[in-house]
Amino acid sequence: MNCPVSFFFFILVFWVRQLREESNKVHNAELKLFLEVERGLDLRPIAPPGKTKEDILLFFKLYDPEKEQLCYVGxxxxxxxxNPMEYLAKLNKMAGYDPDEEIKLYELQDGDIVCFQKSHTVESAKQYRYPDVPSFLDYVHNRRQPKPQPIKYHGIDHLVDMLIHYNQTSDILYYEVLNIPLPELQCLKTSKVAVHHAIKDEVSILINFLSHS
Incomplete structure (x- = not known):
């Protein structure tokens, strides 16, 4: 059944407005929405299928360990x-695989997004840095974070060790330009002072370096 375009976009605008109001109640942040519209042969929007209480709308992302990419597919x-096996052929069609391709499914925390990928043997998985969805998401989560503790002077044996973070190799190196040599800085005593604003509930932390003598 085709929906009139004007009615379709009226419902869409109303829904977006409601979603924005709910979002602003939690935090004042930019709201980004992605719209997927199914169209008929006449290019007019098609109404979503009838939905019962037993129906759940799931979004699927495909992980490619060779390209290290996680992409939305449908x-x-x-x-x-x-049974998840009932939808195996549909998921393989989304990914462009053979209908009987063996795949693995991973449910994310929010429950509405399911990631899947081709099943690999233990031996074939060794050729990839992140062979499965959990290892890739762990890498994405930690790749922009600096190490919790700075590297001490003569604290590493090889330069490559500077890029190892949580037993994974990162492609980002965080550094800070110092106004004194690092060996001298490490010999100083650190003193932190918390400065409270007289009117606002703001606290500034000042770090002072003192000599041990």
Whole structure:
């Protein structure tokens, strides 16, 4: 059944307005939305299929360990009591795989997004840095974070050790330009002073370096 375009976009604008109001109640942040519209042969929007209480809308992302990419490939209405194997052929079609390709599914914390990938043997997985979805997401989570503790002078044996973070090799190196040599800085005593604003609830932390003598 086709929806009139004007009615379709009226519902869309109303829904976006409601979503923005709910979002602003939590935090005042930029709201980004991505719209996926299914169209018929006449290029007019098609109404979503009828939905019951047992139907769940899931979004699927495909992980490619060779390219180290996690990309959105589609969505499906599934039954809450259904078997994931019932949707195997549809997921393989989304990914461009053979209908009987063996895949692995990973559910993210929010429950609405499911990641999947081709199944690999233990031996074949060794050729990839991040062979599965959990290891890749762990890398993405930690790759822009600096090490919790700075590297001490003569604290490493090889330069490559500067890029190892949580047993993973990062491609980002955080550094700070010092106004004194690092060996001298490490010999100083650190003193932190908390400065409280007289009117606002702001606290500034000042770090002073003192000599041990």
């Amino acid at each position: 969505r499906l209405f599934v039954k809450s009591t259904g």
